[in-house]
Amino acid sequence: xxxxxxxxxxxxxxxxxxxxxxxxxxxxxxxxxxxxxxxxxxxxxxxxxxxxxxxxxxxxxxxxxxxxxxxxxxxxxxxxxxxxxxxxxxxxxxxxxxxxxxxxxxxxxxxxxxxxxxxxxxxxxxxxxxxxxxxxxxxxxxxxxxxxxxx
Amino acid sequence: xxxxxxxxxxxxxxxxxxxxxxxxxxxxxxxxxxxxxxxxxxxxxxxxxxxxxxxxxxxxxxxxxxxxxxxxxxxxxxxxxxxxxxxxxxxxxxxxxxxxxxxxxxxxxxxxxxxxxxxxxxxxxxxxxxxxxxxxxxxxxxxxxxxxxxx
Numbered sequence: 628x629x630x631x632x633x634x635x636x637x638x639x640x641x642x643x644x645x646x647x648x649x650x651x652x653x654x655x656x657x658x659x660x661x662x663x664x665x666x667x668x669x670x671x672x673x674x675x676x677x678x679x680x681x682x683x684x685x686x687x688x689x690x691x692x693x694x695x696x697x698x699x700x701x702x703x704x705x706x707x708x709x710x711x712x713x714x715x716x717x718x719x720x721x722x723x724x725x726x727x728x729x730x731x732x733x734x735x736x737x738x739x740x741x742x743x744x745x746x747x748x749x750x751x752x753x754x755x756x757x758x759x760x761x762x763x764x765x766x767x768x769x770x771x772x773x774x775x776x777x778x
Numbered sequence: 779x780x781x782x783x784x785x786x787x788x789x790x791x792x793x794x795x796x797x798x799x800x801x802x803x804x805x806x807x808x809x810x811x812x813x814x815x816x817x818x819x820x821x822x823x824x825x826x827x828x829x830x831x832x833x834x835x836x837x838x839x840x841x842x843x844x845x846x847x848x849x850x851x852x853x854x855x856x857x858x859x860x861x862x863x864x865x866x867x868x869x870x871x872x873x874x875x876x877x878x879x880x881x882x883x884x885x886x887x888x889x890x891x892x893x894x895x896x897x898x899x900x901x902x903x904x905x906x907x908x909x910x911x912x913x914x915x916x917x918x919x920x921x922x923x924x925x926x927x928x929x
Contacts, residue, residue, distance in 0.1 A: 628860055628862065628869075628871070629860055629861045629862050629865070629867070630858055630859070630860050630861075631858070631859055631860075631861050632856055632857070632858050633820075633822050633823060633826060633856065633857050633858075633859070633875075634826075634854070634855070634856040635823060635826040635827050635830055635854075635855050635856075636830070636852070636853065636854040636855070637827075637830050637831075637834065637852075637853050638850055638851070638852045638853075639834045639837075639838075639850060639851045639852075639853070640849075640850045641838075641849075641850075645830075645831055645834045645835075647826075647827040647830050647831060649819045649823035649824075649826070649827055650819070650823070652808075652818065652819045652823070654819060654823075654824070654827040656827070656828075656830070656831030656834065656835075657803075658835055667803065668800045668801075668803045668805060669784075669831070670828040670829070670831035670832035670835065670905070670906055671784050671828065671832070671905055671906065672784060672786060672800035672801070672803070672805075672828075673800075673805070673824045673825075673827055673828030673831065674824075674825060674828040674829075674906055674909065675784060675785075675786040675798075675800070676786050676788075676798040676800055676805040676807070676824055677807075677821040677822065677823075677824030677825040677828065678821070678825075679786055679787070679788050679796075679798050679807070680788075680796055680798060680807030680820070680821035680824065681821035681822070683788065683790045683796045683807065684796075684807075684809055684821065685864065686790075687790075687792075688864075688865070688866070689866075692866060698791075698792075699789055699790060699791045699792075700789070700790045701787070701788075701789045701790075702787065702788050702789075702790070703785070703786075703787040704785070704786050704787070705783055705784065705785040705786075706783070706784050707781055707782070707783050707784075708781070708782055708784070708905055709779055709780055709781050709782075710780045710781075710782050711779065711780050712902075712903055712905075712908075713836065713839075713903050713904075713905055714780070714839070715839070715840075715843060715903065716780070718779075720779070721908050721912070722902070722903050722904060722905045722907070722908040723905040723906065723907075723908035723909035723912075723914065724784075724905070724909050724914055725915070726914070726915045726916070726917060727914060727915070727916050727917070728916075728917045728918075728919070729916065729917065729918045729919065730918075730919045730921060731918065731919070731920055731921070732920075732921040732922075733920075733922070735922075739922045742920060742922055743920060746918065746920045750918060751863075751873070752863055752864050752866065752873050753864075753873060754821070754822055754859055754863075754864055754873045754874040754875070755821055755822065755825055755874065756873070756874070756916065757863075757872050757873040757874035758825065758874035758875050758910055759909055759910065759914045759916065760913065760914060760915075760916050761872070761874075761913065762911065762912065762913065763874065763875055763877070763878060763910045763911060764876070764877045764878070764911075765877070765878050765879075765880065765907065765910065765911050766877060766878070766879045766880065767879075767880045767881075767882065767897065767901060768879070768880065768881045768882070769882055769883075769884075769893060769894060769897045770881055770882070770883040771883075771884070771886075771890050771893055
């Protein structure tokens, strides 16, 4: 077992951009549809970007193991979601992406069969792929701190 | 149905930071463990950050609907993952987060019962919650473009 804990946190205030701290980094979250002045990528764009980044890193790792030279990898992701559930409009559709479609284009001299093996290993070892494709347990704690009264 | 398509793409090259384009935004992806010089948040940090941002936006939306005043929301997320699968070490553990734990602390005068109702609606309408907690279909296309030969 080689357990790693990843933590992020943010403190949101009305009419300010929500900024999430991840170690020394700050990640600004946008609400482009409702508050265009607080412009930044929106949450689901970060999900797809993180997924692309994860496929890229695992792709590089597995290419080394298989001794494949890959000059570059083009990764495109798209997801369709019905915003009705999110907005509170009655619907039978799910809240999130209905499907995530990925196109991976490696520039490599390796034969197609080798690249097919490569991508199937990448899929099986990509943490984000696992968390989206399979059920991920989520434990949510609500802490209620009453607003201190001003006397 | 109010379908929205979200797209991102990136082109990775060896020893360069992988930058994902999301509309007009660029999201740099880090590989902090293996290439500290290409420093940026790592993919799974973006997943948790996007999740925090999503909870925050839906939280604000639902608070308005329930007519609750929330002065600020503190959101903390942590996830534990075993990197063995990702690194290719034989393991029976999954590749991704084993659990994602969230602590939401709204600063509000609203009674606890009302805030419990609020957070349960937020959970059910948060797109990222849905995609992580439930199965999300993933369609991966491998495009093989042979490296053009230099004659």
